């Protein structure tokens with residue numbers, strides 16, 4: 001009795017305190033109603049079917065503050081089922097929005113309510129997880145604001161004028177046809193992009209032998225992306241002016257924070273700015289120590305928060321978004337006055353890339369083990385194709401040495417040969433440069449479970465998988481609550497893959513020790529190995545998959561499932 005009384009006395013004041021605080025900072029329920037409906041768009045002079053939410057593409061930006069409760073009513077006015085996934089969010093598994101895994105699909109003419117507490121802050125996004133709907137409009141930004149009272153609130157960053165921005169692509173082709181054509185190994189996309197490596201072009205460019213070798217290895221024309229797109233969109237438009245934020249005109253000296261999500265289905269984008277350096281302040285919704293770069297690539301489904309400055313008066317500076325294959329771009333002009341353009345990213349030198357791929361491939365089409373550990377996007381094999389980087393010359397010199405039969409101290413390509421930061425004055429962001437401002441160490445007392453996956457695939461048949469199995473052929477990956485999971489991912493395919501884990505952030509082991517950055521997407525280039533860690537702290541069935549839409553639809557993923565949990569469906 002005395003014991004209970006003691007507790008009661010102790011609890012009482014705390015209870016009163018809670019009462020006071022809850023009246024001061026009442027938990028707000030923020031409700032959004034989203035109407036998902038067929039629409040007709042015209043981005044290219046041709047009318048095409050798309051899906052709009054509340055009449056717009058992209059879907060509306062949803063804004064919350066950490067501590068709110070989100071209540072999102074999804075009204076499906078399509079003739080087909082739909083779903084919405086809240087990318088990068090920590091939430092109860094049943095709210096995760098993966099049809100037939102965490103919920104039943106939302107049927108036509110029905111409403112589904114998602115309700116979950118907002119327990120984090122940062123730039124995230126949301127999209128349909130049903131079929132190929134993401135390709136035709138179902139993507140939008142999802143912003144969770146940090147409270148000013150938050151000890152991690154960064155003055156000069158978290159209080160800057162801010163613009164949410166979702167990048168995407170538009171194709172006039174029906175995505176179902178794209179998917180079919182990719183499986184038919186038709187090189188229509190390359191033809192349209194004028195990047196086809198025909199014999200004639202090969203001879204002209206003096207690379208006939210390279211082309212022949214390629215054919216012999218049964219390689220298709222090499223390409224850095226799968227799909228041809230008609231337009232690149234920033235917040236739904238290829239060209240926009242940003243003259244003011246919250247009705248305040250932008251002027252010289254102003255710093256602007258862009259919350260950028262890559263909502264594209266299969267495109268990577270280079271980000272460059274005509275007004276100088278780009279300061280990266282967050283990735284995948286997690287703060288990083290500010291870092292200045294000249295350019296960065298944003299992988300499919302990643303988010304970056306960046307800060308740019310308007311350096312001089314009466315000028316609008318181009319912020320340029322260019323597809324990785326450099327065939328298309330979109331721009332936003334930041335500021336007021338004469339437009340200062342960013343020089344376009346020069347066209348890729350495909351033959352240089354093809355020749356290099358040849359050198360790296362064995363006769364059976366597998367990649368050669370280059371005898372060095374590649375990871376974290378530090379060595380970009382595409383560097384030989386970037387005219388703006390001086391890499392080509394050094395590579396030529398290296399191979400000349402070999403041709404002359406001279407002893408080579410470094411039989412394998414050296415790190416510098418593919419490191420754009422070592423080869424030029426341009427600073428390119430890579431994952432090793434990201435550092436969390438806070439320690440991200442996992443609980444030390446937890447047991448470690450290591451899971452290894454090889455990213456596998458075949459460009460000719462367009463089959464993408466993990467360990468040569470697609471998700472439907474593979475068992476769920478069982479983990480136990482409380483364990484520390486270490487994921488070691490090796491990419492043994494010819495394409496890069498942005499791997500995404502639902503419901504958790506992982507630490508990227510990138511040499512920053514206790515300050516390893518937290519992300520929920522890791523882009524893995526060919527031949528790279530990356531190691532990720534997370535604490536298993538959220539029960540449920542969580543999808544782990546490549547976020548290139550057509551790779552995911554081909555089966556490149558797994559379900560990571562907590563043991564001994566009660567089934568959801």
Ligand SMILES: [Cu+2]
Nearest residue numbers: 497546548551
């Ligand atoms: Cu992929």
